Amino acid sequence: MSNDDNNKPLLTVDGLVAGYTGPVVGPVSFDVFPGEVLGLSGPNGAGKSTVLKAITAEAKRFAGTVRPCQGLTVTHHQQRPELPPELPLLGRELLKVMAADRRDAPAIIRPLLDRPINRMSGGQFQLLEAWACLGGDAELVLLDEPTNNLDGDAMEALAEFIRAARPPRAILMVSHERDFLQKNCSRIVEISHRKAEA
Ligand SMILES: Nc1ncnc2c1ncn2[C@@H]1O[C@H](COP(=O)(O)OP(=O)(O)OP(=O)(O)O)[C@@H](O)[C@H]1O
Numbered sequence: 512m513s514n515d516d517n518n519k520p521l522l523t524v525d526g527l528v529a530g531y532t533g534p535v536v537g538p539v540s541f542d543v544f545p546g547e548v549l550g551l552s553g554p555n556g557a558g559k560s561t562v563l564k565a566i567t568a569e570a571k572r573f574a575g576t577v578r579p580c581q582g583l584t585v586t587h588h589q590q591r592p593e594l595p596p597e598l599p600l601l602g603r604e605l606l607k608v609m610a611a612d613r614r615d616a617p618a619i620i621r622p623l624l625d626r627p628i629n630r631m632s633g634g635q636f637q638l639l640e641a642w643a644c645l646g647g648d649a650e651l652v653l654l655d656e657p658t659n660n661l662d663g664d665a666m667e668a669l670a671e672f673i674r675a676a677r678p679p680r681a682i683l684m685v686s687h688e689r690d691f692l693q694k695n696c697s698r699i700v701e702i703s704h705r706k707a708e709a
Pocket of ligand 1: 531535554555557559560561
């Protein structure tokens with residue numbers, strides 16, 4: 512990516528109406544520019560997670576467009592990451608699978624490297640997953656409620672992972688923690704309930 516490309520959006524969401532068997536959110540429009548941390552805020556059930564899922568084509572797009580720039584690489588941290596309990600994977604192996612093992616793991620992650628993920632606490636696994644997304648090379652990182660289960664120290668560590676992001680990387684983050692969004696996002700887009708549902 513050249514410097515000129517820093518003025519062009521990595522992703523343009525235009526008039527997106529998305530959902531499952533029927534629409535649940537939209538129309539929603541926003542751009543995500545290189546280097547920015549964009550927050551999505553709104554009430555429970557407004558469709559914030561669905562917007563992220565529509566970007567990765569996991570949810571259905573009923574109208575509008577999602578235009579990634581050419582060759583955009585995306586990683587998605589799901590709201591309730593689930594792992595098959597029988598999978599005997601160590602923390603460091605998860606990072607390898609997600610191509611996040613080339614950077615030195617931060618101090619708070621290191622104790623988790625040799626621990627089987629099915630023996631981690633909810634908060635430990637959540638933080639490891641967030642690092643697995645933010646420690647890789649994807650240009651656009653989608654984070655869905657990354658602060659779930661995290662205590663104060665882990666939230667601060669997560670904020671540091673986010674602050675360490677450099678262009679062209681951009682982060683699109685959904686969170687209920689209004690303070691966390693305000694402190695860590697360059698911009699916040701409000702997602703409201705669809706009028707038909709209100
Ligand atoms: N897989 C699915 N199939 C059908 N409907 C779904 C599915 N997932 C979510 N929904 C519905 O879509 C609507 C939006 O859900 P979504 O999870 O996107 O909202 P949200 O704003 O992220 O909510 P929260 O803040 O509570 O996490 C809700 O009414 C929800 O019940």
